[in-house]
Amino acid sequence: MNRKKDNLYLLFIISGIVIYLFAELMKFSGVYFFRTFFTPLAWTAYIIFADGINYRYRGRSLIIGNGGNFIWMSIISIGLWYVFEFYNLFLDNWHYINLPASKTVRYFGYFWSFATIWPGIFETYLLLTGIKLFDKARVRPRKMPIRWFWTAVITGAVFEILPFLFPGRYWAPAVWIGFILLLDPINCRLGRSSLTEQLGHGLISGFLRFGASGLICGFLWEFWNYWAGAKWVYTIPYWGNVKIFEMPVIGYLGFIPFGIEVFTMYIFAGWMVEKLLGIKGIGFQL
Secondary structure: OOHHHHOHHHHHHHHHHHHHHHHHHHHHOOOHHHHHOHHHHHHHHHHHHHHHHHHHHHOOOOOOOOHHHHHHHHHHHHHHHHHHHHHHHHHOOEEEEOOOOOHHHHHHHHHHHHHOHHHHHHHHHHHHHHOOOOOOOEOOOOOOOHHHHHHHHHHHHHHHHHHHHOOOHHHHHHHHHHHHHHHHHHHHHOOOOOHHHHHHOOEOHHHHHHHHHHHHHHHHHHHHHHHOOOEEEEOOOOOOOOEEOOEEHHHHHHHHHHHHHHHHHHHHHHHHHHHHHOOOOOOOOO
16 A cells, blocks of 8 residues: 555544434434435545545545545436436336425536536445455356347347337346446447456356445435435335335335446546546446
């Protein structure tokens, strides 16, 4: 580890804990800012805390380890989540309540919240990597032949187009799975980090860790959202009345492919930024 950064990890760990506890105290005290923006506050605290843990025990983290990439990840996170907000116009699976009346304040909350989504998943992935979860998971090495490449890409594209052609609440699984099929094989062909490339070597630890990261973060999202003032609620058609917090129980399964999707979309977005803006180094190695 870089000596100049060695002392930061403890500050990050303590700061994350203090920010979270203070936000909890102020929320339950009824302070408007903390009650309204509790979810992004909790996620900011979590990301800072996890970053300190990851740097201390792995020497690899998003902020201390690579602050420039973290800034880009946060910006890209906003843009990528708006992809799903656009899809939700056709799915109508969630909507927001108790939002600030001021549009400026409301969008401040949107951008802050959305900027924490991708970093939250990736910090969790690094935590799971640090405890070597799924390290021994192996399958027979399988290189993807060209016919399977096109099958995956075309299937993924069809999945992502269907909600536009036939709007309805039942297409959410297609959206959560589609980008994995569409983008991960492309990332592999582009020579970027990919789960397809790992599979070619018989490795599935990255696949399993991102799936687990999505499920862990999904539970935390729903837990913190439940107690927040400004929040989202769901209109999921699959057993929608059986809930844990605001999320119908069946909906938690969607967080597993979402965690994987977060990785594939970020890698592809990093390639696009590099090509369009000439900015290199945006990515993530499994």
